[in-house]
Amino acid sequence: MNLEVSKSPESVSSTTGTQVLVQTPTFAFADLSVFGSVLLAALGHLMIKAGLNGAAGSVAVQGSIIERLGAYFSQPYVLLGLTVYGVGTALWVFAVSKREISYVFPITALNYVLVTLGGKFLFAEAIPLKRWIGIAVVIVGVGLMQSAGREGSR
Amino acid sequence: MTATTALWTSIFLNGMAQVLLKKGVGHSKDQGAAPASWWLSLLRNVWVWAWALSFVAATALWLLALSKLDISYAFPLLSTSFILVALLSRLLLGEFISWKRWIAIIVICLGVILIAAK
Numbered sequence: 566m567n568l569e570v571s572k573s574p575e576s577v578s579s580t581t582g583t584q585v586l587v588q589t590p591t592f593a594f595a596d597l598s599v600f601g602s603v604l605l606a607a608l609g610h611l612m613i614k615a616g617l618n619g620a621a622g623s624v625a626v627q628g629s630i631i632e633r634l635g636a637y638f639s640q641p642y643v644l645l646g647l648t649v650y651g652v653g654t655a656l657w658v659f660a661v662s663k664r665e666i667s668y669v670f671p672i673t674a675l676n677y678v679l680v681t682l683g684g685k686f687l688f689a690e691a692i693p694l695k696r697w698i699g700i701a702v703v704i705v706g707v708g709l710m711q712s713a714g715r716e717g718s719r
Numbered sequence: 720m721t722a723t724t725a726l727w728t729s730i731f732l733n734g735m736a737q738v739l740l741k742k743g744v745g746h747s748k749d750q751g752a753a754p755a756s757w758w759l760s761l762l763r764n765v766w767v768w769a770w771a772l773s774f775v776a777a778t779a780l781w782l783l784a785l786s787k788l789d790i791s792y793a794f795p796l797l798s799t800s801f802i803l804v805a806l807l808s809r810l811l812l813g814e815f816i817s818w819k820r821w822i823a824i825i826v827i828c829l830g831v832i833l834i835a836a837k
Contacts, residue, residue: 594751658761659753661737662744667808667816667824670737671801674827677834699833706827713819 595663605653607679612646722787729780734803736773743767791837798831
């Protein structure tokens with residue numbers, strides 16, 4: 566398996582010709598892609614939900630499966646949401662190429678946090694106390710993940 | 720296939736999909752953006768296809784399971800995929816998971832259970 570997917574020009578050599586070791590910045594583009602993909606996935610889900618709420622008319626509720634799917638997919642927010650979700654997935658593929666999977670995958674739990682909060686602020690869905698505690702615990706967990714280090718020491 | 724079998728197969732495939740994706744895209748030390756050629760090369764990557772197919776199959780099985788099971792029962796069980804991915808990444812990719820990372824993973828699982836449980 567090819568581990569070196571791509572090389573940046575600045576990591577190869579400096580002007581003096583000596584090898585330059587690129588230090589992992591405190592918050593690199595790779596980390597932005599990790600959190601960006603989670604944000605876009607949540608945003609996509611919320612847009613799809615907004616679109617489905619808009620499609621709650623007679624055809625969408627009583628029609629055949631084909632009619633219902635037609636009603637859903639003709640909603641602009643459903644299409645926009647799917648597009649945003651797709652871009653989020655592409656960003657996720659990029660993020661996975663930069664970070665260990667045992668580090669990035671648990672961070673996707675933030676998706677539950679964002680969708681729950683979005684449900685409250687956009688659709689006025691109630692959040693019971695237990696769920697608020699869960700949101701806090703996931704955020705603490707993601708914080709612990711950061712302090713545990715983005716790269717496993719071998 | 721019973722709903723419970725569909726549920727656990729879905730959870731397993733969902734976790735496996737992430738490990739297959741990691742196997743496919745490798746581990747780049749470069750922190751910058753990827754060139755267009757890298758994105759195109761993914762289309763010819765068998766592991767990436769395996770990820771996509773596993774993901775689609777997992778989603779289909781998840782919908783099948785949800786049509787029979789209570790969502791408040793099925794949803795919290797999804798949190799086991801975080802532990803599954805950690806175990807599979809260790810077994811199949813050789814990723815080292817420090818005890819600090821394990822604690823973070825378990826805390827995240829507990830949080831998801833609290834959010835998802837009724």
